[in-house]
Amino acid sequence: MRPMDDIITLAYGSGGKKTSELIEEMLLPAFGNDILGELGDGAILPNEPGERLVMSTDSFVVTPYVFPGGDIGKLAVCGTVNDIAVSGGEPKYLSLAVILEEGIPTADVARIVCSIAETAKRANVRIVTGDTKVVEHGKADGLFINTTGIGVLRHPGLSPKAIREGDVVLVSGTVGDHGTCVMLARNPNLVRGGILSDCAPLYDLTKALRPLGTGLRVMRDPTRGGVATTLNEFTEGTALSIELDESAIPVKKEVRSASDILGLDPLYSANEGKILAVVAPGQAEEALRLLRSVPEGRDACAIGRVTASHPGKVLVRTPYGGSRILVKLAGAQLPRIC
């Protein structure tokens, strides 16, 4: 990359010369592909006839924008491709829109752009169109990123409506890593204990479950609001409940300790590299085997079951025989976690 100004100024968002410089010196070298290279107002996608599409959008405002195990750029790719993946889609194309705060070091932007390019490559998606805005110093917080993704539907019919009594609830690995990591990164006086964000693209994991067919009822990645909130979205307004076995929920020892110190509950902490899957009872073992065949799913396990005992609710059974109801996240436990 050729040298640009050391910091981003408002001129980089003007739509004029400096915007072109940002595009040509930083963005095109990082993301360059035929479609993006056209630099039209819109990107023409080479979609195949007969394909059904999945679309998803997410804005990312995480603070700090670099954290152990990732940064806002990696997160911005993973967050959107994962939403497409859990919807049964194969992620294909991403748009990328950044809002920069005047004064952010250009080197930080370049680092995040590289991280976006790297993660997009790993996730096998192309950045096909984009937008850059710059707002005055003090009117944003470093940078905000929006990605919107288009994927091709590969596993139709996934929906909370497909869940049946007796189904098994699986998680693809340990719970609460991302949220805990980011909260620790905001508190430099705390020992980080080597906790990394689990931020990762998960299409391989969701693809691994394709042989289950209709035995796979629904998948979701439990980001903001965590496992507890996502499972509530499954049961809400239905005649079914989900009963979790607390002792079966995998939480890293260091995440548990840090959560205790921070006053967080890992069941409400955001994950950025995990999926929850609800599967037919007879296919739970096969599903676990399939998940564990992918590196991102090696710690997959069954954590609960769908019952009719408490319609609309999510419960967790403690190792001591008690149980408590897990409601949806009520306040703002973890603002700006993604």
Place this chain on the structure above:
Amino acid sequence: MRPMDDIITLAYGSGGKKTSELIEEMLLPAFGNDILGELGDGAILPNEPGERLVMSTDSFVVTPYVFPGGDIGKLAVCGTVNDIAVSGGEPKYLSLAVILEEGIPTADVARIVCSIAETAKRANVRIVTGDTKVVEHGKADGLFINTTGIGVLRHPGLSPKAIREGDVVLVSGTVGDHGTCVMLARNPNLVRGGILSDCAPLYDLTKALRPLGTGLRVMRDPTRGGVATTLNEFTEGTALSIELDESAIPVKKEVRSASDILGLDPLYSANEGKILAVVAPGQAEEALRLLRSVPEGRDACAIGRVTASHPGKVLVRTPYGGSRILVKLAGAQLPRIC
């Protein structure tokens, strides 16, 4: 809409109960449709087999977020559908992602949401998926909106590369309205002179030109950077130049006066309801007739011609026989205009 809190708090961005409340009380009633109503992580689009797609993204950070003739919501729909339209696409689906600043009045958000819904209806697009984030007071400026659109390609082959010597440059109406309007709205001490933003969805206008076939070389909506910057994007790096006839460029009298006072050049001011089109010489008259057949194009006129006199440059001929070169916008004449 049922009453929510008077102001937006961080809890509305938690992904939990308050986020659901925002979705259910405000967003679904405004945008409700079958696809959005599924509330999955991704939206499954009912695209037809064989359709080629156009994708475009834009973030909107305009200040003030309400201005004469529109607001950030109207702008957010128009900006993205227009980018698809000028790319030769018929806009179909939009994603909507908002970043709210803690403390913004809920009534303001509701007003903008209504404006989005109204404009989407007018533009015949469906909001199919969305995202809401809330950042702390002082970490954004009211609200920022990203929309990403998907359209179906109806007029393939449009590209600056299709431009030939002798082609005619058309504009669909008066130049500089939006930029001047927003700059006046920021200066309450100035007389506004009834200048309204020209913000409007333009698919009908671009569709009207379809009969031109390959006689229509390229279209673009001259937003940030204005007419001068957009035309430079056409000639840059080519052996062609564009020569504009200054006296032919339509500028409203009040826009010209206000621009003089503000030190702006209408040729560099943003437009949000105009297109530039380059057409084959023999089809210029037909193109003007087609543009004028649509309300948004009633003031359409020819403003210049493609020549080979100054390769790569855009020139404007003054009524006094002189000429000057119009470069791309160099600084940040109009930050946060869209």
